[in-house]
Amino acid sequence: MSVLDSQVATRLAEQDIRYTRARRAVVAALQDIDGPRTAAEIHESLRGDVPLSSLYRTLSVLDQSGVLVPHTGAKGLVRYELAEWITGHHHHLVCLKCGTIEDTDVPPSFESRMEKMVEKIGTSTGFNAVDHSLEIHGVCLACS
């Protein structure tokens, strides 16, 4: 059991949620990938080991328990990735052609300024900010 696996196991145990075969498989699959993926993509990378209907339930459980985060970045498809307490904070490159989303980082100095700004926007508008993500839209290497 990898470090990541035991972190996730702990997180699920705290909530009395079982860490089953399907759930392990999904976490493992997302571990090797640096960006959100759709249910269909995960299903394929699992070579059909987990039927789609179970996969959707698995994604939903892992989302609600804070292990995954959903993104609905492009083409109206929901894409999941490991939560930031696992991957670390990052931002997204969204391809306008194929809809793929990849992770990217920004310089720490910019990041801290962005955080302050987000906080300020919250207090001045009544919007209770929790999180933020800079979405950069364009065309990825594979599509250009």
Place this chain on the structure above:
Amino acid sequence: MSVLDSQVATRLAEQDIRYTRARRAVVAALQDIDGPRTAAEIHESLRGDVPLSSLYRTLSVLDQSGVLVPHTGAKGLVRYELAEWITGHHHHLVCLKCGTIEDTDVPPSFESRMEKMVEKIGTSTGFNAVDHSLEIHGVCLACS
């Protein structure tokens, strides 16, 4: 015909696309709103004047002609808003509870720094950046 209307009319005329009743209605509906809305929401605010299937076709035409921009921000629903050449550049407050997206601005000094950064990320990763949007996630006033 409002200023906005004639701008849109011109844009469509350049592409030999008719500015019909349904298209005018959608543009007018989005004009009063400061954030992306789903087809269902637009349909409702039009009080069913435009049937859903026609509405989807209308949204698609206005998207392809550069009048609207789609966002797939939350709950896996596609939301449309007027393009930035009409509304001006802005960012988004995304409510994690109800999924609504509202527009917001950031200070110009921050904005220009963000633009430079986005450009740099593009050149250093092979990703051809076109556009960006800071998505601030949290809980909106109505939901808290």
Place this chain on the structure above:
DNA sequence: TTCCTTGCAAACGATTTGCATTGGA
């Protein structure tokens, strides 16, 4: 008049759910 656009109904694709069975702590 001539296409483009509309409306209706049927088709589609992603996601969800009911229910009987299996499996994990």
Place this chain on the structure above:
DNA sequence: TCCAATGCAAATCGTTTGCAAGGAA
């Protein structure tokens, strides 16, 4: 053991499309 998780098939929901009728240039 005992309840949660799974697998299958059917249902649901947002969105798309074929086709005949109506409308803008």
